[in-house]
Amino acid sequence: MWNDYQKRTGEDLVSPGQYFKNPIGNYILNVNDIRNFHYHLDRITGCCGPGEDDEPNLICKCRAEIGREVSDCIYAHYVWLSPSDVLEIHDDWKIFDMIKEIETRDPQNEKVINFYYVVQYGTEDDIQKYIKLEFF
Secondary structure, eight states, X not given: OXXXXXXXXXXXXXXXXXXXXXXXXXXXXXXXXXXXOEEOGGGOOSSSSOOOOSSOOEEOTTSOEEEEEEOOTTSOBEEEEOGGGOOOOOOTTOXXXXXXXXXXXXXXXXXXXXXXXXXXXXXXXXXXXHXXXXXX
């Protein structure tokens, strides 16, 4: 998939809900799958969206630079996240499908909002405890 990204100009490189790692180990995600990040405003290049410069343009709420959105019209659209900033959790319970379904019906659902907060700031153990407490 990564090898043909230059052929996918103006379209998503990754389907929503999917990811892969590029050859240098960055996580590659769909642009619509990121939440609660802000732009590093002096690193937004491109005419229709952020271009493919090397520097991160996404900032976490804690002000850490965590990756880059690429969504300019002359590139495939994707987000890369540095592997040092990712905690990979295998979703054996299909909880993320459940979260997306709840969020679609009720974007202000308190359980969903709290879930994203725990995912962003908690440990893997915190996330598992929250899932068991609130969803099972």
